[in-house]
Amino acid sequence: MPLLSIKDLSIGYNSVRGLVRAVDNVSFDVEPARPLGLVGESGCGKTTLGMALMGLLPENGKILNGRIEFNGENLAQASQTQWQLIRGNQIAMIFQAAMNALNPVLRVDEQVREAILAHGGGMDKQPVDQRIKEVFNQVEIPLDRIRDYPHEYSGGMKQRAVIAMALACRPDIIIADEPTTALDVIVQDQILKAILQIQEQTRSGLVFISHDMAVIAAVCEEICVMYAGQVVEKGTKKEVFSNPSHPYTRILLASYLTLDHKKKVALPDRFEPADLLTDSSRCRFSVNCKDCSLACGQGETPVWITISKTHRVLCCARAAARGVS
Helix, strand or coil: CHHHEEEEEEEEEEEEEEEEEEEEEEEEECCEECCCCECCCCCCHHHHHHCCCCCCCCCCCEEEEEEEEEECCHHHHHHHHHHHHHHCCCEEECCCCCHCCCCCCCCCHHHHHHHHHHHHCCCCCHHHHHHHHHHHHHHHCCHHHHCHHHHHHCCCHHHHHHHHHHCCCCCCEEECCCCCCCCCHHHHHHHHHHHHHHHHHHHCCECCCCEEEEEEEEHHCCEEEECCCEEEEEEEHHHHHHHHCCCCHHHHHHHHHHHHHCCCCCCCCCCCCCCCCCCCCCCCCCCHCCCHHHHHCCCCEEEEECCCCCCCEEHHHHHHHCCCC
16 A cells, blocks of 8 residues: 555646646655655646645645545545655655754754654653764764854754654655765765665655665666656556656656666757647647647646556657557
């Protein structure tokens, strides 16, 4: 059974130009001990989706339709009181910018203590102190450094401290929003290994958000490729990397430098961003798609095509080629 089920979730932002559909009819499941990756370019809706799963959308953001099913509840309709009981305790987030996530005037252990006291159900001082030591051991920060201030930590240690804060209340689901951004490749590798090791030990669900396909490949078993607020391809890591079936997935994979100079996919000279104010029923990728059929340009609605039992793609061109209406 999945720990978390997202069903036809749409999220919009009110803007001066109108309603921006930043997430559009997205569905996926989060299973225990099977990391799920959300990958796509900046602005495709990954972080908006992560913030919705934490009940942290800004004032101009709202859930338009769909369900967030967790422990028999639809969190898409949860009140702030309900979110306060769930957030941090059962669903936790590792934020992108570690320095911004840490209070510069509080010692690091006090910030983890604050998280436990806010979400841990009124634990006494001794169990709280023991739990702080446990999580710092989990993320491999020496106990003689836990009383330091954030500015005394390196970038990698700051990120480990943010991970410790997320783990403090033993959540069922961890959402990691690009946790290795701005770290060098060696520290990045260490952080990724730490996240995976902890996730395997606790068998928690993991949603890993990134624009980096290499990082997604290192961490995730299941992959959802996002473009312009939609999941356009989903499958196992092997399926998505060995048989990318959506034109955007192929371009995304081809855009990364490798030692192999033989590019299987020619990158476009220009790449037009999708307009999220337009009708979402029309294929949002058609303006950039070399496989675009006449149907795509006339506003046909993309349909899900089954490649295998676990591999699906949202596409008009493939549907037209296979005679699907």
